[in-house]
Amino acid sequence: MNTTKHSFILAGTIIISMILWNCREITTTTKIYSDGSCERTVKVKSKHKSHSNSYFPIPTDSTWTITNTKTRQDTTFYEFTATREFRDVKDLQRVYTSYADSGLAIEDLEMKKRFGLFYLYFRYQEVYSRYSPYDKVPISDYLTEDEIQIYLSEQDSSDIEDKVDEWRARAMFEELFQAMVSKAETLAIPELTPAMFRTNKDTLFRAIIKNADSTNGVLREASVILKTDAVSALTDTIDYVIKRIDHDLENMMQVSSNEYVNQVIMPGLLLDTNADAVEGNMARWKFSGEAFEFRDKRMWGESRVINWWGIGISGGLLLLLLGFLVIIARARRP
Amino acid sequence: MQCDEIEELLYLHRAGELEPGEHQILTDHLKTCSACREMLAELKQLDTIFDLERSVAPDLGRDLDSDILSAIYAAVQESDTGSMSKLIPHWLTERALWFALVVFLGILGISFATEQYIAIKKITTLEEKMVDQAVVSLQETSLTGRLAGLYSRYQKRNLEIGTGRGKSILLSKLNSTDVATGAKFLRLSDGVHLVGTERKRGLLSDYSGIKTDAHPYEFVYQFLVQEEQK
Numbered sequence: 147m148n149t150t151k152h153s154f155i156l157a158g159t160i161i162i163s164m165i166l167w168n169c170r171e172i173t174t175t176t177k178i179y180s181d182g183s184c185e186r187t188v189k190v191k192s193k194h195k196s197h198s199n200s201y202f203p204i205p206t207d208s209t210w211t212i213t214n215t216k217t218r219q220d221t222t223f224y225e226f227t228a229t230r231e232f233r234d235v236k237d238l239q240r241v242y243t244s245y246a247d248s249g250l251a252i253e254d255l256e257m258k259k260r261f262g263l264f265y266l267y268f269r270y271q272e273v274y275s276r277y278s279p280y281d282k283v284p285i286s287d288y289l290t291e292d293e294i295q296i297y298l299s300e301q302d303s304s305d306i307e308d309k310v311d312e313w314r315a316r317a318m319f320e321e322l323f324q325a326m327v328s329k330a331e332t333l334a335i336p337e338l339t340p341a342m343f344r345t346n347k348d349t350l351f352r353a354i355i356k357n358a359d360s361t362n363g364v365l366r367e368a369s370v371i372l373k374t375d376a377v378s379a380l381t382d383t384i385d386y387v388i389k390r391i392d393h394d395l396e397n398m399m400q401v402s403s404n405e406y407v408n409q410v411i412m413p414g415l416l417l418d419t420n421a422d423a424v425e426g427n428m429a430r431w432k433f434s435g436e437a438f439e440f441r442d443k444r445m446w447g448e449s450r451v452i453n454w455w456g457i458g459i460s461g462g463l464l465l466l467l468l469g470f471l472v473i474i475a476r477a478r479r480p
Numbered sequence: 481m482q483c484d485e486i487e488e489l490l491y492l493h494r495a496g497e498l499e500p501g502e503h504q505i506l507t508d509h510l511k512t513c514s515a516c517r518e519m520l521a522e523l524k525q526l527d528t529i530f531d532l533e534r535s536v537a538p539d540l541g542r543d544l545d546s547d548i549l550s551a552i553y554a555a556v557q558e559s560d561t562g563s564m565s566k567l568i569p570h571w572l573t574e575r576a577l578w579f580a581l582v583v584f585l586g587i588l589g590i591s592f593a594t595e596q597y598i599a600i601k602k603i604t605t606l607e608e609k610m611v612d613q614a615v616v617s618l619q620e621t622s623l624t625g626r627l628a629g630l631y632s633r634y635q636k637r638n639l640e641i642g643t644g645r646g647k648s649i650l651l652s653k654l655n656s657t658d659v660a661t662g663a664k665f666l667r668l669s670d671g672v673h674l675v676g677t678e679r680k681r682g683l684l685s686d687y688s689g690i691k692t693d694a695h696p697y698e699f700v701y702q703f704l705v706q707e708e709q710k
Contacts, residue, residue: 263591265599417602424610450599460588467584471577477568 170194172202173407178270180413180451182234182257190226202404203245205230235270263460266453267417270410271446277401277438279394280317282324285440288313294440298433318395319351322364322387329383338376346371361385402435414451421447481509486516494523 170192177185188204206212210228232238235257242255254273259266285294288309297306327340343350353367361384368377408431410421421429429447437443489506492498498506510517685691 262595263588264595415599415603416606417599418606424606448602463584464581464588467577467581470572471574471581474568474572474574474577 170202170404171407172204172404173409175409175411176238176270176272177411178235178257178268178413180266180268182259183232184235184238184257185229185231186238187227187229191223192226193223202401203242204228205241205245209241261456262450262453263456264453265450265456266414267448267450268413269446269448270412271444272408272410273445274406274438274443276440276442277398278317278440279398280314280321280391282320283313283317285313288316289440298437298440315355316351318391319354321391322354322384323347323350325383325387326368326380329380333379335376335379337374338372338379342372342374361388364388398439400435401438404435405432406435407432408445410445410447412447412449414449416447416449419447420445481505483509483513483516486510486513487519490516490520490523493520494527 170190173189173191175187175189179185190204204226205228210230212226212228214224214226216222216224230241232241235255239255254271254275256269256271258269260269261267289297289306293306293309297310323343327343330338330340330343349371350368353371354364358364358367361381364384365377365381368380369375409428411428414427416424416427416429419429421431423430423432427449429445431443431445433443486506486509489498489502492502493506510520
């Protein structure tokens with residue numbers, strides 16, 4: 147994530163965050179059984195023993211079977227494993243809903259069962275919701291879906307990277323800008339009107355992004371551009387917003403710096419999936435947390451198992467028909 | 481003769497079994513005995529009634545036993561097939577049942593074929609999609625670069641192409657991307673097929689010195705690197 151390029155006052159925070167939170171490998175494996183029940187195992191490999199502040203819903207309560215040991219291969223890493231069985235996918239969803247305030251949301255877990263005459267079809271879907279604290283500027287204003295795809299597939303494209311940086315900077319600046327305008331409206335000072343901000347919005351953006359590295363820096367740039375010292379009345383507001391941006395960015399870095407693997411073992415034969423890889427009846431998605439910044443991560447798989455009930459009923463009906471045929475042939479014989 | 485003796489002669493007369501002498505005795509007695517004449521009249525009346533009944537049901541009594549036996553036989557037969565026949569609706573004919581059987585088997589067949597067709601189509605598409613994802617990294621100009629890309633992608637995603645068909649799709653895509661190095665791709669194609677079995681890998685291993693436990697793609701990659709270096 148090249149956020150440092152334009153993230154004005156927060157460069158230091160990003161670096162600290164990266165050092166603090168990098169290199170978590172989170173592997174989630176969900177085994178779906180044909181009766182609808184499932185078992186989930188969450189495995190986290192990191193240098194930190196505790197995951198209570200990981201900003202990804204990692205189960206740590208006693209309803210899960212948990213182990214937390216140092217890895218054999220590299221003893222500087224801890225391997226945390228939590229396993230639990232669930233009645234059905236909705237039960238799993240309920241548990242994750244209770245972790246909703248722990249950060250990234252597992253927004254939707256869904257299991258659909260469809261009956262065919264010879265097979266039962268299962269469709270499982272899991273959605274990790276988009277996580278971007280700066281939502282005042284839509285990504286679609288800067289990047290097309292294809293460009294996002296190219297960016298996330300880590301193909302070299304400096305144009306697209308520049309667009310991403312521009313969007314991030316604009317999105318963060320918008321948080322600050324709207325707070326300043328709102329405060330100016332409240333203060334109602336003739337020397338500091340909201341219109342002044344709106345007229346000079348682009349100039350403010352360029353100057354703050356380029357030169358400001360703290361609350362004082364933002365005040366300095368704003369007073370120069372707006373030609374008034376009245377901006378000092380916004381000190382508390384700017385300070386508050388910058389701290390909030392700082393905090394949100396830290397959380398986002400936690401999410402983004404992790405490597406995620408989601409594995410779903412479907413019952414029976416895997417027919418279709420949007421996974422990156424398939425092994426037998428297991429679909430696997432591997433992605434960096436950066437994917438969450440742009441859109442929901444939607445993962446699904448479809449499989450089938452033999453419908454023994456359908457085959458039994460069909461066979462029964464067939465035997466019934468044949469039985470009738472024999473009886474009627476004998477009854478109608480002269 | 482006394483009247484009670486004459487009564488016996490009366491019954492014999494009714495049955496037509498009187499001897500000629502007895503007939504004369506009966507005639508003489510009836511001329512003088514009014515009681516016996518009355519008895520004769522009553523008997524004649526009874527005969528008239530019986531004659532009338534016989535005219536209405538002429539065989540009643542005579543064939544009673546055989547009728548009963550016939551009825552019992554018929555009932556037995558009916559309980560076997562006849563009553564079942566009455567239970568079955570008229571429209572449920574043998575032909576209708578054959579038709580239903582054929583339709584039912586048709587539905588089963590079509591359902592099975594449809595489910596199989598859709599499944600095979602989906603699996604094939606999925607297989608091609610997996611191969612496409614592997615080929616994305618093969619936009620290198622050199623053969624070894626492409627193979628390295630393929631192998632690293634394989635390692636990175638633990639991709640299992642698996643079937644011979646998957647390999648042939650992969651190879652056709654490789655072939656279509658660069659005509660100039662067709663000869664090399666041919667060798668690659670041969671190589672992939674060559675190392676398809678452990679026995680063949682063993683043969684090639686003797687020639688190249690590459691370990692047979694390597695993954696087939698890695699084996700081909702190492703083999704071609706060696707060949708290019710020659």
